[in-house]
Amino acid sequence: MTTYIMKRVLSIIPTMLGVAVLVFLMVHMIPGDPARAIGGLEADAAQLEAIRQDLGLHEPLHIQFFDFVTGALRGDFGRSFSTGVPVTQEIFSRMPHTFKLALAGISLSVVIGLTAGVVAAQHHQRPLDNIVMVAAMFGVSMPSFWFGLMLIVIFAVTLGWFPTSGSGSPSHLVLPAMALGIRAAAILARLTRSSMLDVMKSDFVRTARGKGLSESVITLKHVLRNSLIPVVTIVGLQFGALLAGTVIIEQVFAWPGIGRLLIRSLMARDFPMVQGTILYIALAFVLVNLVVDLFYSVLDPRIQYN
């Protein structure tokens, strides 16, 4: 078990190193000259060369990569080409916004998803079950950014209950969190339902029923608890997916997180910023997956590791 955990933790290092290489190479393959982007159209050859010198772009690729990796290990991704602000500083000032949004999204989806799943399982093959399942099917089939637009049309433009975009107050968080969490909620509802239906068939539930326990005690204490193992895993994985989902949702709601930063930097050919944001998102994703894996191994002692 301990060796498994050690191995699993250490496996992050080569993966992240690979991610760093891949991101570095891809970012440097992006067409367009960043020196030109900074200097503007009027800059002459000498000025462009000066900019390249300044940014280290004149160095051969492997030297640039070496600088990039050694910097990254110290948490230094250089400065933004367009604003001059250190990349790490900019990311750290935006990261909390993205985490807040992702956390709100996943909390919402857990509450909605679990409730809907439990209700559907209790009403198996009755109208309520069908309604929940059809709704869940829509939930996984809707583009979440479009759901966000619809929420804006209904709750912000028509009813005026929430602001259309921006951040700052808790009410700014509601619509983007719903847009972000709807897909995970639908996935969790489907999973909770099927997992509960599986557990309901098991012997210990029949025993509990035979002992004369009430249905609500059976559902909550016996069925739900045992159905949660796969659900917990998916919650973790969905949290990782939500981090990526914020890239588009932040655009819809003008949310000042790293997703918007990434898109803006991509459009501006701001290489250091693009590298930094992607690496941080990937690192967060890999760490979340790691925690899920470890948690899973603690939660389900039946799984053998070697």
Next chain:
Amino acid sequence: MTMEGNEDYQQGDQAAPDAVREYSPAKHVLRVFLRNRGATVGLIILLVLICMAVAAPLLAPYDPFEISENLMEPPSGDHLMGTDPLGRDLMSMIIFGSRISLQVGLIAVGIATVVGTVFGLVAGYMEGWVDNVIMRFMDILLAFPGILLALVIIAVLGSGLFNVMIALGIAAIPTYTRLVRGSTLSAKQNEYVMAAQAQGANLSRLLFKHILPNVMAPIIVNATLGVAGAILASAGLSFIGLGPSPPTAEWGAILAQSRQYIRRAWWLVTFPGMAITLTVLSINMVGDGLRDALDPQLKE
């Protein structure tokens, strides 16, 4: 459903050779599939959408790119879904958009399935260092969550429809590689595979003739659901401005252009999204039905 499935097998086992020939796995799958109401409804919707895409020029009431003086009109008898800021008929744009979305979905998944399957077959069959190299590389690709990898690939290739297909295709490769590798590891333990090995069958024959047919079922299910995922992802990429350049009838791109009119023209942001949802929904329902029919063990 499984019970009836078994009866089919038993008939095949015990009856005369004629009856044996009559049993066809494809027919059986089709029968189980059609008994599933959701899957059948999904299939009908999908077929209608495909017909719509094919017959778009005949069905669309207007030329989707024709600019008129009827700017931003709400839905009416003349324009069932209203018009956009340039006076173009939204319904015609959406009908033509179905061609783009279905194409993107199919081609992206085509790329991912073919490349991912080959990698998975090779990794699972060879094991050892080949397996290690392939799977560690896939781990790296999988460290990019969601559409992040596709996003960067498009940044490198440049925006545009074809590049979106390639980017989404590459981003989906690891899923198929993992899936096929897992199935290959168990499929190669089959005795007939070992027999073929012993007879000296060459590698490509072993992989594609003997092992591949055994791992087809999960590939088909995943590819179907993958088309739905690719359509969603491509709409998202177009929405943030990385899709085909205008003028285009791509659904995500229409949504992106319509967003600034969200206060004045609800129809512009509503109908394209409905089109995406309906398409993805129908494909998901077909995929779920296929999964239940092809692999009863995976049933939810």
